[in-house]
Amino acid sequence: MPTEKSQDFGPSARRVLELLRPERPVVLTALALALGSVVLNAVGPKVLGRATDLVFAGVFGARIPAGVTQEEAVARLRASGDGRLADVLAAMRYVVPGQGIDFGAVGRVLVVVLVIYLVAAALQLVQGRLLVGVVNRTVYRLRRDVEDKLNRLPLPYFDAQPRGELLSRVTNDIDNVAQSLQQTLSQLVTALLTVVAMIAMMLYISPLLAVIALVTIPVTMAVTAAIGSRSQRHFVQQWKSTGEVNAVVEETFTGHELVKVFGRQAEADREFAERNDALHEATFRAQFISGIIMPTLMFIGNLNYVAIAVVGGLRVATGAMSLGDVQAFIQYSRQFTQPLTQVASMANLMQSGVASAERVFEVLDAPEQDAEAQVPARIDDARGRVEFQDVSFSYQADRPLIEHLDLVVEPGQTVAIVGPTGAGKTTLVNLVLRFYELDGGRITLDGVDITDLTRHDLRGRTGMVLQDTWLFAGTIRDNIAYGRPGATEEEILEAARATYVDRFVHSLPDGYDTVLNAEADNISAGERQLVTIARAFLARPSLLILDEATSSVDTRTELLVQQAMAALRTDRTSFVIAHRLSTIRDADLILVMEDGRIVERGSHAELLAAGGAFARLHAAQFASALVDPGDAPVPAGAAAGPGGGSRT
Template sequence: MSKDSKRGGIRPGGFGHHGSHRGMPKQKAKDFKGTLVRFLGYLKPHRSILVIVFFTAILSTIFSIVAPKMLGMATTKLFEGVMMKIKGVPNASIDFHFIGRILITLLVFYLISSLFMYLMQYLMSGVAQKIVYVLRKQIDEKISRLPLSYFDKRTHGEVLSRAVNDTENISNTLQQGLTTAITSLVTFIGVIVMMLSINVLLTVLLILTIPLSFIGIKWISGKSQAHFIQQQKQIGNLNGHVEEMFTGHQVVKAFGREKQAIEKFETINNTLYHSAWRAQFLSGIMMPLIMFTSNIGYVLISVVGGILVTKRMIEIGDIQAFIQYARQFTQPLTQIANISNLIQSTMASAERVFEVLDEKENIPDRKDVKVLSYPKGHVRFENVSFRYKEEEALIEDMTIEAKAGQSVAIVGPTGAGKTTLVNLLMRFYELRSGHIFIDGIDITDMKRQDLHQLFGMVLQETWLFKGTIRDNIGYGKQGASEEDIIAAAKAANADHFIRTLPDGYDTILNEEGSNISQGQKQLLTIARAILANPAILILDEATSSVDTRTEMHIQQAMNQLMKDRTSFIIAHRLSTIQDADLILVMDKGRVIEQGTHKFLLEKGGFYAELYRSQFSESDSFTELKSI
């Protein structure tokens, strides 16, 4: 596709409802350390809250760690009472009072642990949402400062994925992963301390089983990582294919390509199935492996512990407590292994977000900007040169002039540079050399916002958002009154059809605007442009996708809109621009002819040939219809 055919260059709200939600493959960050350091900078403003979170995590975990030891004490007391009764010790009894105190204490501990856990989650949720709020805000502001060339090289789905999916991934990790990491670490250390306090030999035996788990986990993670990357890649391919088939379902049906679409879906789906199966299978082995090594530890503890109990070197309640600690010991290891993969994925997401934030922005507005208080619309291109790629020239040394109030038509074959000319006028791209003046002021001496407010646009690809007709017309002018909106609709010949709708101006347009016709949508965009009352108009093939009758209504509305305004009309149908004050004929980025319709026909050049070819086709079609 040529740059000239990228209508997105001058489409308002291009980051709107047409973007896809295509997911990007999740993989490891290219610069994990650098990304982590930069990401930690977002945590700095919340240091005090994070310190509280850390201590609440420690407290909630400590209470749960102490519980098995206390239960062991209760078990020992119960066992001692039973054994004394069996041995026939006089007045022997079970000290239920002591056991009851322990149970009540445990209940209080568990309650306090739950409260601290609740406080930890509450605080961490706030921190996570604040950080992600800042990231989303930064991305949104960054997008408004990015040059159009950035979006030329990327799909809407990719930009949306970074702004939505990646920030959501960061949010989930902050909210769940960070607290889990803290509690897992505290549990791991606390359990080792408690086990050492019970028996050093049993602790050493259990710790010796850890390398088995780590070796297995590392091997499985290495094998499954490639399959997870492939899985995410195929999910992206599947989403992209489904999006294309849904948005272009009419074309698919019209050309009878359903079978090929289904076959392509099955190919992608099969590849996704196999990569997902391998990834999930390998990751699923991790838990049985950990359980296997844990069971080895339990066997060692049971055998050695039993021997120690018989030798009166340890209490039976301590063995019970130790087995519970052994179970708690493996849980944080599993969680830390899972979190390590999650952190890798999160840092990859953070890196993708930072890549957007680090993109080269539009050249900043100058501090000593000039303002057009009463714009007239006199436009002059002076020795303008521009190219999308350094090695490919597009516009070279162009000089043209449009006087205030003139209608200037731009014609030429696809890829000639017609839309590029308008993009340069609105400073969507920076010039390679030369100058563009509006009312004698260089556009680089103006604020971009002020420059864009000079223009109104009616494009071939209409853009309407989900909302009422009133809101869509009112989009052209902030704070527009009801009278202003209705007056603009009347001037655009749209008031009549609006009032025939059941809800009139309160009719809600759906996201695609498909509940009104293409011609009606175009009339609404013209009404919006009339309301904006711009000094300069851009009309990009605004009537090409409607029938002849509707075209007449739209043309009347555009004539009203163009009155006393400088207008740039990009046209393919030359019948629509015969009354233009100036016609610029472009080819390969150059203005090869310019003048009025009559002058160019008499000249007998490129324009005359283009005009004759169009009307000979039209005449042939008329003759065929009359047969």
């Protein structure tokens, strides 16, 4: 799987940020608001320190006799031998001898601080709201791009991807990217700006204490990098295992009846348990290792706090700093380490989000189907003539399947394709629809190379009825109308009558308004098949493909389905892939395929008379149906055939 490679965090993270490019004006506005909020939060402690200085000065001022100046009080303290206290008094501001605490001045300072913090909070609120919109619109575009990409991917891509794994990428991984952006973008921007603002204020107050505080930056970076690099690969494995668990659950629930019938519950439980254990192990390791970051950095921050408090106290005692400045510096140091801790705590979210983003980018970067012709051709007179000219194709380069195939199907012909499983029957019609691109040769429709037509035009001329019916949750009328949006009620009823849907639909409680459930199992398999044939009938295709359309119905229903398909094939070029040879007696041309080659071609009677591969298939199928194989003689030539009825 692509996720087995180690994740490259830097380029993937930059690509995630590139997703925000259309939101640049809003992001810049949010950054400006964040900057204003951070500046105000940075000014707050400095202003609040003035209140502390006022209180401290009031305490000292009350002890100094009125009429004595501050300088005189300092000189008296030095004369009495109390030089340290004299240094503290000399460094004080706002001292008024004989006057205690000026509560009015303190109150005014507190009001200013309150206004500063309220404005900062308002700016932060608006900034957060803007970034929420940015993230939601970005993820909306990402989902839209992934959806558009899935529509441009070739069918081989889906053949190679487990369905649950792909669903996990386009649902769980995108949800995780959204959650990571939502929780980290706003906090990350604010945290980084806060670090810069706090460093500037600390340098302004005391370069010495700032150096002590800044020691934590390289230590923090080293710890985060060391732990983050170990958790990164576990996050990649976590989301890879999530996709594997989804794949197992989806496959098991889709085939729930088969699991029950064949008694494979134990094996299914064991496989789920193995995948779930792998997911549990990867998740535990990722979360545990990344979770170590925050407590480690809190410990480093506490050591830094102790160092600042001790050195700051000594600076106050020597008169080098005021008590308010030390208090403000301690606040700055806490506000400085807090965003670092936040960034560290978001490391697991960022690692997880980028790991999911990389899985989504792998879908977006997958090779797309070949581009359409710049000037597409048009077919004005659609007749349905199909020609294979020296066609070669293989699913794997080292295992050729179809080589140098030539075939002409005239307008209005019904061509039946038979042969053992893996002979290339379905592949042949898939090539007509350009579900796969040719390795060599070309296919033309009414003389026009199908690669010169748009895929929409080509497939719009084609109707397809498969062995596995596909009906969606909705009314029977809606399911029929899916073949041609905009069809009138009379056209829908005409298609239903022509394909015998009208026979059974009136026995349903709500008739054509009967709502089919998600599995469409509230009607029988044969009735589901008739609805799909009615849908193809309504589409009025010039080219029709029937892929084993009667293989899952009973004999009585098969007659109805055959009659419906006969009406559907009228005046249309038809390809019929059949295992039941009785259903293709009236085909204009029967092709017998083996190993990607057409080994026989002709009508039903001609091929039986030839006594070749078709005759052996026919004899094996009908002999096994009429005679007990243990008692019956082996028909002439049957033993040399390519296989029994199970392979036709």
